Amino acid sequence: MSYDAHFRVWRGDSEKGELVDYPVEVNEGEVVLDIIHRLQQTEAGDLAVRWNCKAGKCGSCSMEINGKPRLACMTRMSTFTETETITVTPLRTFPVIRDLVTDVSFNYTKAREVPSFAPPPDLEPGEYRMQQVDVERSQEFRKCIECYLCQNTCHVVRDHEENKENFAGPRYLMRIAELDMHPLDVADRKQEAQEEHGLGYCNITKCCTEVCPEHIKITDNALIPLKERVVDRKYDPLVWLGSKIFKRSGA
Amino acid sequence: MNAVTTSEQATTSNGPTENIERHEYDVIVIGAGGAGLRAAIEARMQGKRTAIISKSLFGKAHTVMAEGGCAASMGNVNPNDNWMVHYRDTMRGGKFLNNWRMAELHAKEAPDRVWELETYGALFDRTKDGKISQRNFGGHTYPRLAHVGDRTGLEMIRTLQQKVVSLQQEDYRETGDYEANIRVFHETTITELFKADGKIAGCFGYYRSTGKFVRFDAPAIVLATGGVGKSYQVTSNSWEYTGDGHALALRAGATLINMEFLQFHPTGMVWPPSVKGILVTESVRGDGGVLRNSEGERFMFNYVPDVFKDQYATTEEEGDRWYTDADNNRRPPELLPRDEVARAINSEVKAGRGSPHGGVFLDIASRLSPEEIQKRLPSMYHQFKELADVDITKEPMEVGPTCHYVMGGVEVEPDTTMSTVPGLFAAGEVAGGMHGSNRLGGNSLSDLLVFGRRAGMGAAEYVDGLAGVRPAVRIDDVAAAEQRALLPFSSATEGGENPFVVQLELQKTMNDLVGIIRKADEMEMALKKLEDIATRTRTVSVVGHREFNPGWHLALDLRNMLLVSLCVAKAALERQESRGGHTRDDYPAMDSDWRHVLLVLSALGEDNVELVRKEQVAMRPELLDLFELDELKKYYTGEELGGHRAGSAADSGVENA
Numbered sequence: 061m062s063y064d065a066h067f068r069v070w071r072g073d074s075e076k077g078e079l080v081d082y083p084v085e086v087n088e089g090e091v092v093l094d095i096i097h098r099l100q101q102t103e104a105g106d107l108a109v110r111w112n113c114k115a116g117k118c119g120s121c122s123m124e125i126n127g128k129p130r131l132a133c134m135t136r137m138s139t140f141t142e143t144e145t146i147t148v149t150p151l152r153t154f155p156v157i158r159d160l161v162t163d164v165s166f167n168y169t170k171a172r173e174v175p176s177f178a179p180p181p182d183l184e185p186g187e188y189r190m191q192q193v194d195v196e197r198s199q200e201f202r203k204c205i206e207c208y209l210c211q212n213t214c215h216v217v218r219d220h221e222e223n224k225e226n227f228a229g230p231r232y233l234m235r236i237a238e239l240d241m242h243p244l245d246v247a248d249r250k251q252e253a254q255e256e257h258g259l260g261y262c263n264i265t266k267c268c269t270e271v272c273p274e275h276i277k278i279t280d281n282a283l284i285p286l287k288e289r290v291v292d293r294k295y296d297p298l299v300w301l302g303s304k305i306f307k308r309s310g311a
Numbered sequence: 312m313n314a315v316t317t318s319e320q321a322t323t324s325n326g327p328t329e330n331i332e333r334h335e336y337d338v339i340v341i342g343a344g345g346a347g348l349r350a351a352i353e354a355r356m357q358g359k360r361t362a363i364i365s366k367s368l369f370g371k372a373h374t375v376m377a378e379g380g381c382a383a384s385m386g387n388v389n390p391n392d393n394w395m396v397h398y399r400d401t402m403r404g405g406k407f408l409n410n411w412r413m414a415e416l417h418a419k420e421a422p423d424r425v426w427e428l429e430t431y432g433a434l435f436d437r438t439k440d441g442k443i444s445q446r447n448f449g450g451h452t453y454p455r456l457a458h459v460g461d462r463t464g465l466e467m468i469r470t471l472q473q474k475v476v477s478l479q480q481e482d483y484r485e486t487g488d489y490e491a492n493i494r495v496f497h498e499t500t501i502t503e504l505f506k507a508d509g510k511i512a513g514c515f516g517y518y519r520s521t522g523k524f525v526r527f528d529a530p531a532i533v534l535a536t537g538g539v540g541k542s543y544q545v546t547s548n549s550w551e552y553t554g555d556g557h558a559l560a561l562r563a564g565a566t567l568i569n570m571e572f573l574q575f576h577p578t579g580m581v582w583p584p585s586v587k588g589i590l591v592t593e594s595v596r597g598d599g600g601v602l603r604n605s606e607g608e609r610f611m612f613n614y615v616p617d618v619f620k621d622q623y624a625t626t627e628e629e630g631d632r633w634y635t636d637a638d639n640n641r642r643p644p645e646l647l648p649r650d651e652v653a654r655a656i657n658s659e660v661k662a663g664r665g666s667p668h669g670g671v672f673l674d675i676a677s678r679l680s681p682e683e684i685q686k687r688l689p690s691m692y693h694q695f696k697e698l699a700d701v702d703i704t705k706e707p708m709e710v711g712p713t714c715h716y717v718m719g720g721v722e723v724e725p726d727t728t729m730s731t732v733p734g735l736f737a738a739g740e741v742a743g744g745m746h747g748s749n750r751l752g753g754n755s756l757s758d759l760l761v762f763g764r765r766a767g768m769g770a771a772e773y774v775d776g777l778a779g780v781r782p783a784v785r786i787d788d789v790a791a792a793e794q795r796a797l798l799p800f801s802s803a804t805e806g807g808e809n810p811f812v813v814q815l816e817l818q819k820t821m822n823d824l825v826g827i828i829r830k831a832d833e834m835e836m837a838l839k840k841l842e843d844i845a846t847r848t849r850t851v852s853v854v855g856h857r858e859f860n861p862g863w864h865l866a867l868d869l870r871n872m873l874l875v876s877l878c879v880a881k882a883a884l885e886r887q888e889s890r891g892g893h894t895r896d897d898y899p900a901m902d903s904d905w906r907h908v909l910l911v912l913s914a915l916g917e918d919n920v921e922l923v924r925k926e927q928v929a930m931r932p933e934l935l936d937l938f939e940l941d942e943l944k945k946y947y948t949g950e951e952l953g954g955h956r957a958g959s960a961a962d963s964g965v966e967n968a
Binding site: 073087088089090091094100101105106107108109110111112113114115116117118119120134136157158159161163164168171172175176177179183185186188189190191192195198199202203204205206239242245 | 367368369370371373375376422423426427429430431432434435436437440441442444459460462465466469473474476477479480489497520549550551582583584585586589590690693694697698699809810811812853854855856858859860861862863
């Protein structure tokens, strides 16, 4: 059942690099990460790659396989033909550290800019009551394993370094949506999503949803509803008129 | 503002040869899993400047692999639950070898720790009345595990991660610096602890991305590094689980206990080979999944041990009724503690009744509707679909035992989690005692929270107690640590071995000779082989540069793996009985004379260990009285039970009903 596959792996650092060809053994049931590990154990002991769980749960082994953002541990070799050349490159949106490892600190910076969960101030631990149907919306987004494939593929930042400053990316806009839909969160996050985190940059092309290994409907369930809420708040002329006529705010 | 950063000049002949980045903190937490993050949160909330050292990226810790849930007797699903029931279950699961004080603290404090997570933003699954839902699990009398589908560990890690971020945001508002009081050092590995005057003074390590060295000066260090599973070939553990904290503690002069007890999770994937060992959550059985052999028989009914006879169903009908009416039926034997189920699977496969790839069948497809399965076990559904091309809503899974958890670890003082070395603390899997000879599923996530918090408090109190007098790191210790870390590069010129080859040899040795069923002659052979591997570990060599070089990282991890493997093998050879996660083919019975004996290990140099026996402290009488005498008699020697309420009653002529 074994055969020799043709791998082309990007080797290099922040300065320079190139694709290196490796013929490498493949056995039944293996995934791309197994092949990378075989290279490490045989001819490329210093080949840099991130990985942890090898079961699609930690989101560490993100890379681009034949140009597609994927988790290497969840990409089965049986999805390629035996004669196909398999090209493995680092995530393009983030600076390379070495080989397949990139500097993903952009994501941690953005994570820190999203205001945290704000519980009702007088609610004691143990007193939280929420219905399953109400927590499920946010729970979908909390399935996120932070592999950053959506951040990597989003065209707002993929080829536009200049947008990184003002755009949190799908993962962290989804985080805002998650908190906004949390049944007990008391913060108002809509204005901020638009003004501080760049929600307006997103033009719902759904690239993020397509690459999500957790199959989270990022665009449909997080980003579009968040956009709708922002629009309600900011531009709805009826709300504005109502607040003027009845002299109350935010009806 | 930021962490104190100065350079150490290489001026003295015995100093380090390069400039080493230096940071000062009050508390250093090594490990960024559940226990580490909870410890760091606590230390920071106690006003201590705290650093978190993470071997991987922040948020990738092994805790994300925990699927089933977090055990806490909140009584949301069955109001009969309380800490005493949880305590009893934990002690039974550990075959009464547990450190009873840790088990007591754990059972009492777990509910508060879970509720606290909700204030950090965690979203657990709910009951109909809006409380946290709780599920059944092996060894737990009542539905007790707070959970989120089958990704509870991910929810916990993310929640704690986000709590750390929220504390950083608080500090930012006050000081303009996110990292003023709590900072995460990503992808940083600690290779050495420093002491001065017998107390912790700091530690030394390297950044993975640059290969540059870093030194931390701190009077208190919390180890929260997880387990040792990577020393085995078939394991559910990731590359990080190389026993770093266990080995760091040993080399710093602390002691380990219970290292002979390893939990082989009964259900790991067995096919395809590349995913062999990956975990299949116990929730599959908690939610109705059953184990069958190649003849289609639910074989677990043949494996209920005497000590559990009264608590488990004897017919399939009764077992099945239990899922809907737990008060009037006994639970199915698929939900026995993990050690029992793992051994049973092992026996079935050995007897020739295994599945095609050397496991047994785990069937949920015939027990729940496809919709229910996808809803309750979404990540299992994806895992099998994507990795094995098996649709678990239509066909059974093939599963077998996989090395999952080490019950053994650093010997600590239960209330503060301090080891025998002043200033060195340990929490979570790296600490020993809490789970005795076998951990119940769900007790790990609660352990992380309860003892993570206690470690943070313990460390903070210890720092206060020093009253400003901090042990100073000695410069030649730094130089020695640097030299040791660079050894694999200098070995290269002398033609040392590839570390990956030596690692494979070590894993195979432990898997084959100190595995799930153990024999004296095999373990003696293992110890011989480990001696040889020790020599080779000292001279493994790596090629290339220091930036993100996995060969180099492994070369350094290897010496930790070797040291903990020696501990496991030595302790396993010493303990001449079978109990929990330690099964001896040549001593198949549990022996009450061994229950109260702890095997304590300490380091002898770089790659040898010494073992001594120690008496376990006797359980407090009111805790002992939580059990019926008849049950205790199965575990304790006669003279140990004199103080039991029934014993005293019997003395005065009153018979206990």
